[in-house]
Amino acid sequence: MSDATKDADHTGDGTRAVRAGLPEAVKHEPTLPGPVFAAHFHLPGEVTGPYSYGRDDNPTWTLLERAIGELEAPGRDDVETLVFASGMAAISAVLFSQLRAGDVVVLPSDGYQVLPLVRTQLEAYGIEVRTAPTGGDAQLEVLDGARLLWIESPSNPGLDVCDIRRLVEAAHARGALVAVDNTLATPLGQRPLELGADFSVASGTKQLTGHGDLLLGYVTGRDADAMAAVRRWRKIVGAISGPMEAWLAHRSIATLQLRVERQNATALAVAEALRQRPEVSGLRYPGLPDDPSHKVASQQMRRYGCVVSFTLPTRARAERFLAALRLVEDATSFGGVRSTAERRGRWGGDAVAEGFIRMSVGAEDPEDLVADVLRALDESAE
Ligand SMILES: *Cc1c(COP(=O)(O)O)cnc(C)c1O
Numbered sequence: 001m002s003d004a005t006k007d008a009d010h011t012g013d014g015t016r017a018v019r020a021g022l023p024e025a026v027k028h029e030p031t032l033p034g035p036v037f038a039a040h041f042h043l044p045g046e047v048t049g050p051y052s053y054g055r056d057d058n059p060t061w062t063l064l065e066r067a068i069g070e071l072e073a074p075g076r077d078d079v080e081t082l083v084f085a086s087g088m089a090a091i092s093a094v095l096f097s098q099l100r101a102g103d104v105v106v107l108p109s110d111g112y113q114v115l116p117l118v119r120t121q122l123e124a125y126g127i128e129v130r131t132a133p134t135g136g137d138a139q140l141e142v143l144d145g146a147r148l149l150w151i152e153s154p155s156n157p158g159l160d161v162c163d164i165r166r167l168v169e170a171a172h173a174r175g176a177l178v179a180v181d182n183t184l185a186t187p188l189g190q191r192p193l194e195l196g197a198d199f200s201v202a203s204g205t206k207q208l209t210g211h212g213d214l215l216l217g218y219v220t221g222r223d224a225d226a227m228a229a230v231r232r233w234r235k236i237v238g239a240i241s242g243p244m245e246a247w248l249a250h251r252s253i254a255t256l257q258l259r260v261e262r263q264n265a266t267a268l269a270v271a272e273a274l275r276q277r278p279e280v281s282g283l284r285y286p287g288l289p290d291d292p293s294h295k296v297a298s299q300q301m302r303r304y305g306c307v308v309s310f311t312l313p314t315r316a317r318a319e320r321f322l323a324a325l326r327l328v329e330d331a332t333s334f335g336g337v338r339s340t341a342e343r344r345g346r347w348g349g350d351a352v353a354e355g356f357i358r359m360s361v362g363a364e365d366p367e368d369l370v371a372d373v374l375r376a377l378d379e380s381a382e
Contacts, residue, residue, distance in 0.1 A: 013188050014257040016074060021067025021250060035060045035247035056235055060243040064250040065218070068208075071187035071253070072200050072220040079193060080227045081220040082234060083246060087183060087203020088114055089239030090217030094179050094199055095148070097233035098226065101126030103147040108134045110160060111152040112181065113349045135160035135292070140170050151197070152181040153190075154293065156334075157344050157358040159284040159309050161293035164300050168196035177226065183208075184334075188260050189303040198223055207306055207335030209252040210259050214245045259337060259363060263306035266369060267361040271308045273370045277377055282311040282353070306361045307334050309344075312380075315354035318343045320380035322357070327364055327372040334360030339369060 022031060036059045041051040050057045061083050069081040084090040095118065099105055105122060107115055109131035119129045130146070132138040134155040139162065143149060149171040153162045164180060171178045179199035180192035186207050192200040202208065204216030221227045234240065241249075264287065271285035286297040287304030297304060312318040322330045328339040332347075339362035344352045361369065 011074070012257075016070060017188070017257040018254045020070045020253055021063045021065075023063060032247075032250060033059070033063070035243035037243050055238050055240055058240075058243055058246070060246045060250070061241060064241075064246045064253075067250055067253050068187070068204075068218050069220055071256070072182075072191060073193045073222070074191075076193075076222075079220055079222045080224070081218055082227065082231055083204070083241050083249075084217035084219070084234060085239045085241050086215040087112075087201075087205055087217040089234075089237070090201050090203070090219050091181070092118065093230050093233040093237070093239065094201055094219055095122065095150070096125075097229040098148055098177060099125075099127050102128075104128045104130065104145050105148045105150065106130050106132065106139050106142055106146045106176075107150045108132070108139065108152045108155060110134055110155045110158050110351065111150075112156055112183075113347060116349065133160065134158070134162050137162045137166055139167060143170055143174055143176065146171065146174065146176045149176050149178045150181070151178065151192075152183075154184045154286055154297070154305060154307075156184055156307070157309055157350060157352065157356075159184075159286060159291075159293060159305075159307065161286055161297045161301075163296050164192065164195040164197065172196070177223075184305045184307060185301055185303070186256065186260060186305075186335075188256060189264075189305055190301045193220065193222055195300055198226065204249055205335075206333065207260065207263070208256065209249045210256070210335055210337055211248075211252060212331075212333065212336035212338065212340075214248050216241055216245060216249050260303055260306070262363050263335075263337075263361050264303050266364070266366040267306045267308050268304070269366045269370055270359065270361055270373060273374060274308065274310055277374075279313055279317070279377065279381070280310050281313075282309075282356070284309045308359045308361060310357055310359075311353045312355035312357060315343065315345065317380055317382075318355040318357055321376050324376035324379040325372055326376075327369055328359065328376075334358070336360065337363040339364060 039054045065081040073079040130142040183202040199221040286293040331340040341359040
């Protein structure tokens with residue numbers, strides 16, 4: 001794992017995470033002001049200032065947006081962040097605000113499982129959709145004439161990685177914008193804007209907030225016009241976060257560095273334990289030195305995430321393994337403090353083997369978790 005590097009301002013990730021987005025201290029006020037529940041705000045006379053109606057803006061969002069912006073693009077004040085009701089709301093906001101009928105968009109063929117549904121909707125609006133896999137920078141082959149390139153690296157659930165700088169350069173040379181889904185890495189693992197992307201988009205439902213108790217999404221971008229269009233989309237669609245969720249998310253970000261360090265280190269330990277097992281094939285974790293993604297990942301990621309994927313010989317074996325785990329809940333999603341795992345094939349849609357398992361490593365003691373996984377593997381053998 002790469003160490004938490006200090007940035008030009010000599011602030012480490014832990015320091016940045018606990019302070020991110022906090023307002024100036026005011027006597028008798030809490031450090032992080034509580035959620036502001038308001039459908040409308042007192043507004044006499046002319047309409048001035050940001051807070052008028054609750055679908056447009058909310059002070060609790062503002063603080064959270066500042067926090068995420070500080071993590072996605074430390075030291076830069078030319079970026080803007082907008083929070084949304086969910087990761088899909090954020091993704092849709094970028095795609096549907098930036099693309100018009102006749103435009104071409106390039107999506108990953110191995111990305112988040114809802115992207116095929118998005119594809120159908122984009123095509124219904126007359127947008128041409130091309131897809132290519134994340135691995136091997138295959139999206140390069142279909143970039144000509146594209147208006148927007150959508151990257152998901154590492155990809156979910158296959159954990160392939162592409163060379164983001166290389167793809168950005170090729171896309172920009174063709175006049176295309178680039179958005180990176182940064183959900184799996186979190187801003188502590190990867191900073192797409194520093195790699196040249198125009199938008200970093202993510203689900204805050206996963207490791208960013210990390211407790212499996214809320215849905216959230218965000219878009220961070222540096223082009224003011226493009227972000228104005230994203231903001232307009234949020235207003236039109238109303239895909240807004242509730243103030244309580246936004247506040248919980250901000251509170252949770254204070255522990256992001258602690259959670260990410262613990263979970264990602266344990267994910268590597270779990271991957272190393274799985275690698276010794278003959279019944280495990282197709283093991284993937286970008287932080288493993290011999291993982292096919294590791295070389296590229298190490299050039300653009302600072303941390304490698306908490307998700308490990310692997311395949312057991314059969315569907316039945318995978319189901320017995322999941323049932324035998326005691327510390328790992330059989331559940332979808334990832335990034336939470338409690339470990340989860342699932343047989344991904346149960347959803348359909350992903351091109352994965354029947355015995356394919358995506359495991360999200362939580363904040364349990366590493367020895368306990370590794371022991372539980374090894375015991376469940378033993379118990380699930382025929
Ligand atoms: C979960 C996820 C999303 C969607 O986020 P929601 O908050 O569930 O809407 C998008 N991209 C990736 C990579 C995800 O894992």
